[in-house]
Structures are given as C-alpha cells and as structure tokens.
Amino acid sequence: MTLQERTKKVRREALRLGFDACGFARARRLEDEERRLEEWLSQDRHGTMHWMENHFDKRVDPTKLVPGSKTVVSVLGSYYHPDHKEQMQQDGVARISKYAQGRDYHKVFKKKLKQLFRFTEDLLGGLEGRFFVDSAPVLDKAWAQRAGLGWIGKNSNLLNPGLGSFFFIGEMIVDAEFTYSNLQTDHCGTCTRCIDACPTAAIYEPYRVDASKCISYFTIELREQIPEAYRQQIGEWMYGCDICQDVCPWNRKAKFGQLEDLHPRAWVVDKDIDYWKELAPEQYDALFEGSAVRRAKFEKFKKNAAIVARNLGENDGMIK
Numbered sequence: 441m442t443l444q445e446r447t448k449k450v451r452r453e454a455l456r457l458g459f460d461a462c463g464f465a466r467a468r469r470l471e472d473e474e475r476r477l478e479e480w481l482s483q484d485r486h487g488t489m490h491w492m493e494n495h496f497d498k499r500v501d502p503t504k505l506v507p508g509s510k511t512v513v514s515v516l517g518s519y520y521h522p523d524h525k526e527q528m529q530q531d532g533v534a535r536i537s538k539y540a541q542g543r544d545y546h547k548v549f550k551k552k553l554k555q556l557f558r559f560t561e562d563l564l565g566g567l568e569g570r571f572f573v574d575s576a577p578v579l580d581k582a583w584a585q586r587a588g589l590g591w592i593g594k595n596s597n598l599l600n601p602g603l604g605s606f607f608f609i610g611e612m613i614v615d616a617e618f619t620y621s622n623l624q625t626d627h628c629g630t631c632t633r634c635i636d637a638c639p640t641a642a643i644y645e646p647y648r649v650d651a652s653k654c655i656s657y658f659t660i661e662l663r664e665q666i667p668e669a670y671r672q673q674i675g676e677w678m679y680g681c682d683i684c685q686d687v688c689p690w691n692r693k694a695k696f697g698q699l700e701d702l703h704p705r706a707w708v709v710d711k712d713i714d715y716w717k718e719l720a721p722e723q724y725d726a727l728f729e730g731s732a733v734r735r736a737k738f739e740k741f742k743k744n745a746a747i748v749a750r751n752l753g754e755n756d757g758m759i760k
C-alpha cells in the first residue's frame with residue numbers, strides 16, 4: 441500500500457466515524473510556537489493557569505511527548521447546530537458557551553479516536569502512538585493548522601473555510617508516515633471584527649489573546665472571585681464566551697456538525713436566568729451529568745449566574 445493510499449483510507453475512516461475533517465503533519469519541534477509560547481508565559485498572559493508552564497519541552501515537540509513519533513494526525517469535530525443560530529439572535533438571555541451545551545467532548549472524541557487508532561493499527565499491521573483530546577500538553581491548533589485544516593485567526597481560534605471555528609480538535613501522534621497536507625493561507629484579511637467585539641480587550645493584538653482577561657478564563661478557570669472591574673463585561677456569559685467567534689464571518693456560513701452527542705441538550709438550553717440563579721447542587725449535578733460545564737464547580741457556576749443576573753438587571757444581592 442502506498443503512502444497516498446493509507447492516508448486516503450485513514451482520512452475516509454475518520455470521516456466515517458463522524459469527524460468533519462482529518463489532516464496529517466510531520467511530527468517535529470514547533471520552533472515559532474515555542475518562541476511565542478515562551479513570550480506569552482513570561483508576560484503572565486495565562487493568569488493563574490500555572491499548569492500551562494509544565495512540560496514545556498513536550499508541549500512544543502511531539503517527538504518528546506511520544507518518542508519515535510513521525511506524524512500528527514489531526515481531526516476536527518464540529519459542535520455547531522441549527523439551534524445555535526437561534527440562540528445568537530436572542531438578546532438578554534443567560535448564556536453557556538456552545539461547546540459546553542452537549543455531552544463532554546473529551547468523552548465523545550476519546551471513543552472515536554480510539555476507533556480510528558485501532559483502524560490504523562489494523563490497516564498498517566501495527567502502530568505505536570497515543571491519541572489526545574485536550575488531555576495532554578499538545579498545541580492542537582498549531583498541529584491542525586500544519587495538517588492543512590485551517591488557519592489561526594486573529595481571535596487565536598483555528599478557522600476552517602467550511603466549518604468556521606465551532607469545532608473540537610483531537611489528534612493521534614503515531615510512528616507511521618503518511619502523505620502530508622499543505623498549509624492553508626490566512627483569510628482574515630483586513631477584518632478586525634473579533635478584536636472590536638471582545639468586551640474585555642483580551643485580544644491585545646491580532647492573533648494574540650491574553651487568557652487572563654478572557655471571559656472564558658473568568659467564568660471557568662479562575663478559582664478566585666472575578667474582579668469587580670470585569671463583572672459587568674461578562675455580560676450574559678455564565679460559562680465560557682463565544683463573542684469573538686459569533687462575530688466571525690467564517691462562522692456565518694459554517695456547516696453544522698454531525699456528531700449527535702455534541703448537539704445542544706434541550707434540558708440545558710431551555711432554562712432562563714430565574715432558573716439558574718436559584719439552581720440547587722443536585723439540579724446542577726443532574727443537568728450537567730457528562731458535560732464539560734462540570735469543570736466549573738457548582739459554587740463557581742452559581743456565582744457566575746449571580747453576576748449574569750445582575751448584568752441582566754435582576755440583582756438579587758447574591759454576589760458574595
């Protein structure tokens with residue numbers, strides 16, 4: 441079997457499993473990203489996410505993370521759904537980021553990547569490597585870009601011409617060779633919509649996001665109180681923030697995803713702020729079973745809801 445044939449077969453299997461795109465890049469040290477990551481960390485753009493400083497060498501070099509690896513196979517799985525279009529038209533509602541409205545993507549991707557790994561192993565008569573979804577120090581957007589699956593936009597998300605940016609990225613880092621994809625060109629052009637729309641000015645220059653000022657960080661990662669100065673800017677966002685993606689013209693014409701598990705769960709998206717601000721721990725557990733929202737613990741989620749209630753003009757004095 442030629443390299444072209446094996447590449448075609450693995451890509452076809454990835455699409456059959458429900459992924460929306462699959463690309464191949466040669467595993468090697470990411471020198472540009474290494475410089476940028478070093479600078480970004482030294483400027484404390486990662487806030488209190490100190491775990492991002494760990495495993496620096498493995499993060500910028502997949503051959504250190506998976507010794508003997510030759511290829512990074514990247515896959516994309518869109519979570520974009522027609523209901524999201526409707527949600528974007530609504531004003532004055534409490535919001536949960538689109539990616540977190542369905543089943544936890546880690547679970548969904550892990551299962552599918554395992555199947556893709558086994559398929560490749562059988563096809564080649566043996567395969568060494570590992571697969572990941574947000575679960576190891578891997579610069580997944582950089583690898584997906586190198587695998588020809590899109591370009592990194594000014595909002596620092598990977599943009600794919602057909603899929604926009606509402607997708608998850610997973611990868612297999614393996615010891616087999618494939619034919620490698622061509623890089624896509626940057627199609628952001630003169631657009632600055634994401635930069636202009638960001639409420640906290642977290643996109644401090646094109647292609648650079650200060651995570652420590654991002655609403656996603658405030659509402660998910662930050663264990664301390666959200667600083668008073670940022671509470672109003674959080675607006676309607678109880679968990680995550682999609683603003684810099686919602687305004688992106690490439691998302692306006694994006695295709696919808698096919699992985700049903702990632703579709704928005706009706707029992708999550710049909711609630712209003714009155715419900716969220718009265719939420720009890722057992723309701724939180726039941727509603728968000730198997731959901732990425734559990735990354736923010738109940739107390740945190742509840743405090744976020746109180747901030748959003750205040751921003752929506754329903755101050756009940758719950759913010760402590």
Ligand code: SF4
Nearest residue numbers: 638654655681683684
């Ligand atoms: S996710 Fe929200 S806060 Fe973060 S950079 Fe984008 S628009 Fe700004």
Ligand code: SF4
Nearest residue numbers: 593594628631634688
């Ligand atoms: S909004 Fe414009 S500048 Fe920002 S990522 Fe999309 S195309 Fe690029």
